[in-house]
Amino acid sequence: MKKTMFLSLAVPGMVVGSIAIVQPAKADGPCTHFKDQYGCDVADCGECIAWSCNGGPTNVACTE
Amino acid sequence: MAFFSALVACNTQKEESAIPDFWELSIVDSILVKEDHFFLNSQAEVKLIGDSLLAISSYRSPMVAIMALDGQQVVKIAPGDFPIGTFSPASFDVSEYPVVYILDKKSESVLVFNVANFELKEKIKLQLPEDKTIRFLGAKFKKLEDGFLVELNSSINDSYHPDFYRASGKQLYFFGNEGELKNSIFEYPDEYKAVSGSLSPVAYLTLGDIGKDFVLSAPHNRKLNFYTKDGIGMESIDLPDSKFFDYGLQGADRIVDFNEIFASSGSFKVRIPTNHYFNSIKNSEDRILIETWMNNRAEGDKNATYSHLLIYDKTTKKWLETSNPLNILDIGMLGGVVNDTLYFYEGSLMKHDEKYIKRAVLRPIKE
Numbered sequence: 001m002k003k004t005m006f007l008s009l010a011v012p013g014m015v016v017g018s019i020a021i022v023q024p025a026k027a028d029g030p031c032t033h034f035k036d037q038y039g040c041d042v043a044d045c046g047e048c049i050a051w052s053c054n055g056g057p058t059n060v061a062c063t064e
Numbered sequence: 065m066a067f068f069s070a071l072v073a074c075n076t077q078k079e080e081s082a083i084p085d086f087w088e089l090s091i092v093d094s095i096l097v098k099e100d101h102f103f104l105n106s107q108a109e110v111k112l113i114g115d116s117l118l119a120i121s122s123y124r125s126p127m128v129a130i131m132a133l134d135g136q137q138v139v140k141i142a143p144g145d146f147p148i149g150t151f152s153p154a155s156f157d158v159s160e161y162p163v164v165y166i167l168d169k170k171s172e173s174v175l176v177f178n179v180a181n182f183e184l185k186e187k188i189k190l191q192l193p194e195d196k197t198i199r200f201l202g203a204k205f206k207k208l209e210d211g212f213l214v215e216l217n218s219s220i221n222d223s224y225h226p227d228f229y230r231a232s233g234k235q236l237y238f239f240g241n242e243g244e245l246k247n248s249i250f251e252y253p254d255e256y257k258a259v260s261g262s263l264s265p266v267a268y269l270t271l272g273d274i275g276k277d278f279v280l281s282a283p284h285n286r287k288l289n290f291y292t293k294d295g296i297g298m299e300s301i302d303l304p305d306s307k308f309f310d311y312g313l314q315g316a317d318r319i320v321d322f323n324e325i326f327a328s329s330g331s332f333k334v335r336i337p338t339n340h341y342f343n344s345i346k347n348s349e350d351r352i353l354i355e356t357w358m359n360n361r362a363e364g365d366k367n368a369t370y371s372h373l374l375i376y377d378k379t380t381k382k383w384l385e386t387s388n389p390l391n392i393l394d395i396g397m398l399g400g401v402v403n404d405t406l407y408f409y410e411g412s413l414m415k416h417d418e419k420y421i422k423r424a425v426l427r428p429i430k431e
Contacts, residue, residue: 031322032197032200032217032219032222032223033222033223033224033265033322034199034200034201034202034223034265034266034267035264035265035266036108036123036201036202037108037202037266037343037357037369037392037397038106038369038392038412038414039338039359039367039369041322041325041326042123042200042201043322043326044152044169044200044201046170047150049123049124049200050326051124052326053414054367055333058326059124061124061125
């Protein structure tokens with residue numbers, strides 16, 4: 001289910017922000033969030049990860 | 065230059081005697097990595113193997129790659145190469161190379177590979193506490209004689225929430241060779257718990273492998289803590305004053321929702337103050353070397369992250385500091401030290417498409 005949802009994000013024009021499902025306070029959504037050593041914002045959502053560097057476009061990669 | 069001037073100005077009130085001696089880090093040469101066999105997309109962690117190989121992990125294209133110090137690719141361990149499906153390398157240990165231990169967040173396991181015969185030897189499921197998960201990026205991990213040391217994060221508190229630091233308890237867990245949970249150590253220091261807004265969610269905790277034992281530092285409490293392989297705390301030494309490294313810890317003025325980070329862009333980008341932190345701690349026969357990661361907090365194209373070394377001389381028990389911070393896109397990540405040569409790897413793809421192994425030496429500055 002998650003995979004299907006993320007793959008649909010690869011369609012140009014859609015924003016990953018709309019699927020970064022997490023409550024502001026608690027991590028009870030499917031994603032965990034970090035910043036990598038190069039300043040890129042990263043969301044780890046299981047089968048897929050999304051990252052955005054320096055305000056640039058959001059990339060999504062799925063491993064299954 | 066403005067970056068350094070500002071930092072020096074901030075530190076003028078410190079006693080000069082507390083500043084460590086300065087050395088210069090000189091890049092000797094840059095060796096182009098020859099990508100004949102596979103493509104490594106960016107880098108997460110870099111570790112030297114003996115005196116001839118370098119191991120590099122990547123999270124964007126999940127793999128651990130081994131390459132020779134002359135830039136030749138040797139082997140990769142990646143999903144699809146073995147009959148285990150996908151995995152997510154949170155960290156790895158190459159202390160028993162050609163056996164490679166990969167901490168896999170996806171299966172919550174340690175995957176044991178022998179790259180000499182390209183074999184997956186074992187998959188050891190870790191018995192994680194219910195409220196914990198393996199850190200996705202920059203997890204601390206070490207193979208021990210009788211098991212593994214693994215950094216676990218809260219699975220309840222988001223990393224942008226102060227409770228991630230305040231209420232997540234111990235961060236490092238000891239597991240036996242069968243994956244059984246044994247004990248845990250190290251909460252975030254009070255400096256992190258005191259921040260009421262969102263902290264930039266980088267890996268503040270750094271682990272240095274010093275043979276059988278290890279060191280830990282969450283640098284903003286200015287301590288370098290030594291532990292036995294069993295997690296028994298030994299000595300703790302003060303980190304030195306620095307001309308460049310800012311020990312201040314700054315959070316946002318509120319708790320930020322990650323959705324805001326990704327949904328915002330350009331001049332409307334939601335920003336959280338960056339903090340200086342340690343990228344790695346490496347060990348050599350006579351020194352402990354800390355590679356710092358120092359963002360200049362500048363806007364737009366002027367934003368850059370610099371790196372320098374804080375060096376602890378084990379014999380004299382004194383600190384040294386390199387005098388010439390370098391852009392991380394020019395120097396890369398420190399892999400380790402062979403004799404007097406420091407090996408760095410720069411394959412971030414943030415500045416150019418090529419990847420380089422950089423050799424450098426430390427030189428005392430003559431007055």
